[in-house]
Amino acid sequence: MSPTLPSPARPRWPYCGDGVSGGDRAGCIGRSKDPHGACLAHLIDRDRDTHLTGLAPGDDIDYRGTTFTAHLLDRLLGALTDPATQQPRFGAAKFGSAVFAGPARFASATFTGDAQFNSATFHSDAQFGSAVFTGDAWFSSAAFVGDARFGSAVFTGPARFASAVFTGDAQFNSARFHSDAWFGSAVFAGPTRFGSVVFTGDAQFGSATFSGPVQYDSAAFTGDAWFSLAVFTNDARFGSATFHSDARFRSAVFGRAVSFRSAVFERADELGPFxxxxxxxxxxxxxxxxxxxxxxxxxxxxxxxxxxSTAALRLRHAEVDFTHAVFEYPLSIAAEQEPFSDEDGPLCEDRLAGTPGPRVRMMSLHGVDAAHLVLADLDLTRCLFTGTIHLDQIRLEGDCAFATVPRRRRLRPWRFTQRRTLAEEHHWRSRRPHPAPGWHQAPATTTRTGPAQLAPVYRALRKAFEDSKNEPDAADFYFGEMEMRRHDGARPRAERTLLTAYWALSGYGLRAARAALWLVAAMTATLFAMMLWGLPADHWKPETTAVIGGGQVRLPAEKPDPVNPGNALHERLTTQRFEKSLRVVVNSVIFRSSGQDLTTAGTYAEMTSRLTEPVLLGLAVLAVRGRVKR
Structure with a gap:
């Protein structure tokens, strides 16, 4: 027989006391059996046989503090076995503080009264599979050193496992809890399985600790499910679980992954924070x-x-994949700048050390109907927008960051103009022959997209910004739309040529500096053309002066055709000709004629400048207006 476990305190029931006489130690605390002074384990064989023979199925029993070997427990179960069912049947069963040195085989047993296993210790496997507890089931502070098997057990009354310790596997698959189930502050050191379990009342797992993998797949929580302050060191799975009422995971901590795949939340008003x-x-x-x-x-x-229904996602640190998500009412996704808090203060985020920061990174909105979607303060640099429906109705609030074109290269600073762009454009440009450095490659699982697919995405985002009265930021998406149209090989060559010219001259009417540089270049070219070939060699005088009969006579002179200058080119670059040429150029910018006599070449040069330079000036003004428009 295994040695008894002495207790530092004397129990409240009449106890055996075997092994210690006097003093503060109680010795064996097993409940003594009348009329004997010893517990069942310490009765002499004749008295034990008499006691067991007197038991009948359904009797109330009291073996608190008793140490059971496998043989002794089998004899007890045999005495309580119902001949009709060939299964043990208990009335009120008191096993509080009992010690089960061997396997505890209570499988398929029926407890018609309260079953009390408070502070019991199971040194080997505890087998309660298919057991039926009609009254209250008390396992508070029980210690399961071996595996605890409660698969398919039925708990009609409250089941209390508060502060219980499960050292081995804890298996409750397909169990039925028809009243409240209390597992608060319980410790699960090994794998824990609650698959297909049904909790009709409240399921209380607050402050429980799960060190091994946890499985609640297909579980049904009819009452409230409380996992507040619970700690899950390993993976936790709630796949296909159904939460008919509140699902409380406030301040819970998951050391690895947690899965709610295909779970159903009927009336849960909040999930988290955790x-x-x-x-x-x-x-x-x-x-x-x-x-x-x-x-x-x-x-x-x-x-x-x-x-x-309506929903709000408040996230920190996460990379979010929203592919094909479905929502029929307004839904907002926002990044929280400060840690979530509970009654004890901010939640500890030490387990998230190494993440880029609290910024939330949206990875994909592919297949989402964005008509009711609001994004706030998210990082969209790697977000996939292709395939998003009603993207023009999306609302972007706060600081939503998009990807940008690569930084300018030192040797060719004109190569790239800084603008916001889509991750898909990065992916497309990185696949082109001889891509410039800095464009990010697409992940292996990403569907390839090209300019034909990206142009509508840019157009929709541009409209979304314009509808929110954000014209300056909408300009970048207009630029992206035009870039995709310019590079779309399916469009007519004439259209792409026109777009290329529009891009080169003014960056699609969005690059004021580029248009201004072209304007200055055009004016400079016109200026030199006028000085070298446009101004006639001599200045025409409208009248001729002569002296006749001692008097001076002024006669009008016929205007001659302007004569092209014939002197050397460098001799034509004089201050006088520069001033006249400048007047012609400046007037041409604003569609005015200077009235200056010009050669044939100068006339055509002025006509060309009066056509091109005002357009370039207008493009520059348009670009500035686009950046400052309210």
Whole structure:
């Protein structure tokens, strides 16, 4: 027989006391059996046989503090076995502080009264599979050193496992809890399985600790599900679980990934806030009521997640995949700048050390209907927008950062103009022959897109900014739209040539400096053309002066054709000719004629300048207006 475990305190029930006489130590604390002074384990064989023979199925029993070997427990179960069912049947069963040295085989047993296993210790496997607890089931502070198997068990009354310790596997698959289930502050050191379990009442796992992998797949929570302050060291799975009421995960901590794949939240008004060091999987989940989701995690997968009512996602640190998410009412996704808080202060985010910061990075909106979507303070530098429906109706609030073109190269600073761009343009340009450095390559799983697909995306985002009265920021997306049209090989060559000229002259009417440089260049060319060939050699005088009969007579002179200068080119570059040429050029910029006599070449040069230079000036003014327009 295994040695008894002495207790530092004397129990409240009549106890055996075997092994110690006097003093403060109680010795064996097993409940003594009348009329004997010893517990079942310490009765002499004849008295033990008499006691067991007197038991009948359904009797109330009291073996608190008793140490059971496998053989002794089998004899007890045999005495309580119902001949009709061939299974043990207990009335009120008191095993508080009992010690089970061997396997505890209570599988398929029926407890018609309260079953009390408070502070019991199971040194080997505890087998309660398919057991039925009609009354209250008390396992508070129990210690399961071996595996605890409660698969398919039925708890009609409250099940209390508060502060219980499960050292081995804890298996509750397909169990049924028809009343409240209390696992608050319980410790699960090994794998924990609650697959397909049904909680009709409240399920209380507050402050519980799960060191091994946890599985609640297909579980049904009819009452409130409380996991506040729970700690999950390993993976946790709630796949296909159904939460009919509140799902409380406030201040929970997940050391690795947590999956709610295909879970259903019927009336949960909030999920979180909690911290996850890995990935939070909400893919395929369904939220049937208004909800606020507050998560600090490395990644959040919301692929094909469905929100039937209004929803707000408040995130920190996460990379969010929103591919094919479905929502019929307004939904907002915002990055929280400060850590989430509870009654004890800010949630600890030490497990998220190494992340770029609290900035939330949206990775994909592919397949999303963005008509009711609001994004606030998100990093969109790697977000995939291709395939998003009603993208022109999306609302971008706060500081939403987009990708930018590569930084200018030192040797060719004119190569790239800084502007906001889409991640897909980076991917497309990186695939082109001889791509410039700085364009990011696409992930291996990303669908390839080209200018034909990107032009409508840029157009829709431009309209979204314009509808929100943000004309300056809309300019970058207009630039991107025009770039995609210019590079789209399916468009007519004439259109692409026109767009190329528009880009070269003024950056599609958005680059004031470029248009101004072309204007200065055109004016300079016109100026030199006028000085060298445009101004006639001699200045025409409208009248001729002569002296006749001692008097001076002025006669009008016929205007001759302007004579091209014939002197050397450098001799034509005089201050007088520069002033006249400058007057012609300046007047040409504003569609005015200077009235200056010009040669044939000068006339055509002036006509050309009066056509091109005002256009360049208008493009420069248009670009400036685009950047300062309200």
């Amino acid at each position: 911290v996850c060091a890995g990935t939070v999987v909400l893919s395929g989940a369904r939220f049937n009521g208004p909800v606020t989701v507050s998560i600090a995690a490395r990644r959040a997968a919301c692929v094909r997640t469905r929100w039937v």
